[in-house]
Amino acid sequence: MTDRTKTSLDTYEAVLFDLDGVLTPTAEVHMRAWERMFNAYLDSRGGQPPYTEQDYFDYVDGKPRYDGVRSFLASRGIELPEGTPDDPPDVETVSGLGNRKNVEFSRVLETDGVQAFPGSIRLVDHLEKAGVKVAVVSSSRNARAVLAAAGILDRFPVIVDGNVAAERHLAGKPAPDTFLAAADDLEVLADRAVVVEDALSGVAAGRAGSFGLVVGVDRGAGADRLRESGADVVVADLGELVAE
Numbered sequence: 001m002t003d004r005t006k007t008s009l010d011t012y013e014a015v016l017f018d019l020d021g022v023l024t025p026t027a028e029v030h031m032r033a034w035e036r037m038f039n040a041y042l043d044s045r046g047g048q049p050p051y052t053e054q055d056y057f058d059y060v061d062g063k064p065r066y067d068g069v070r071s072f073l074a075s076r077g078i079e080l081p082e083g084t085p086d087d088p089p090d091v092e093t094v095s096g097l098g099n100r101k102n103v104e105f106s107r108v109l110e111t112d113g114v115q116a117f118p119g120s121i122r123l124v125d126h127l128e129k130a131g132v133k134v135a136v137v138s139s140s141r142n143a144r145a146v147l148a149a150a151g152i153l154d155r156f157p158v159i160v161d162g163n164v165a166a167e168r169h170l171a172g173k174p175a176p177d178t179f180l181a182a183a184d185d186l187e188v189l190a191d192r193a194v195v196v197e198d199a200l201s202g203v204a205a206g207r208a209g210s211f212g213l214v215v216g217v218d219r220g221a222g223a224d225r226l227r228e229s230g231a232d233v234v235v236a237d238l239g240e241l242v243a244e
């Protein structure tokens with residue numbers, strides 16, 4: 001890839017990393033959490049075959065949490081009251097089961113952990129040595145737990161996650177606000193900072209914020225679509241950006 005040879009991230013003052021799909025393969029953890037939650041629930045009802053990975057792709061993948069619950073249950077002919085988002089996880093409602101999945105997510109993180117992408121860690125190491133500041137910018141409210149489980153929480157002095165965004169009333173991606181807040185916290189101007197993202201909405205946020213460089217990591221979105229959405233450079237693995 002010709003992009004790579006002319007791209008040296010250590011000429012910038014800061015690099016702002018998305019988390020899920022950029023630093024950690026978190027989709028796996030979500031899949032396992034859904035599986036544990038649904039299978040425990042189906043067991044408790046009895047008379048149902050187990051939830052499978054195929055169910056995940058057919059009914060849950062990519063949907064907002066409660067939609068995933070409702071959609072899978074409907075496939076088994078189970079209808080539950082909606083409940084409300086603050087239903088405790090032991091309540092038998094769509095919201096309750098959704099919240100139960102979130103509890104399971106934390107449990108899977110604690111027991112199984114999550115392994116950061118080795119190439120991403122090599123880049124973070126490289127930037128640290130070069131004196132480039134780093135931050136994590138994630139929509140997830142579980143960002144700190146994921147970083148801790150991956151053993152890299154202390155590598156990022158600035159973390160703008162879903163909780164910080166809610167507290168500070170920052171608009172989510174594709175708005176640039178969370179990335180701009182992270183640059184500001186690092187005391188770096190946007191045009192001296194790099195955004196690293198695997199989602200189309202994320203690279204769009206990078207472009208909207210007029211950052212110095214937007215790096216797309218292609219974990220399935222597709223290099224062309226990442227470029228169309230705002231990526232200046234697309235790599236398959238962040239290790240490609242570490243100078244030999």
Ligand SMILES: [Mg+2]
Pocket residue numbers: 018019020021022197198199202
């Ligand atoms: Mg992502």
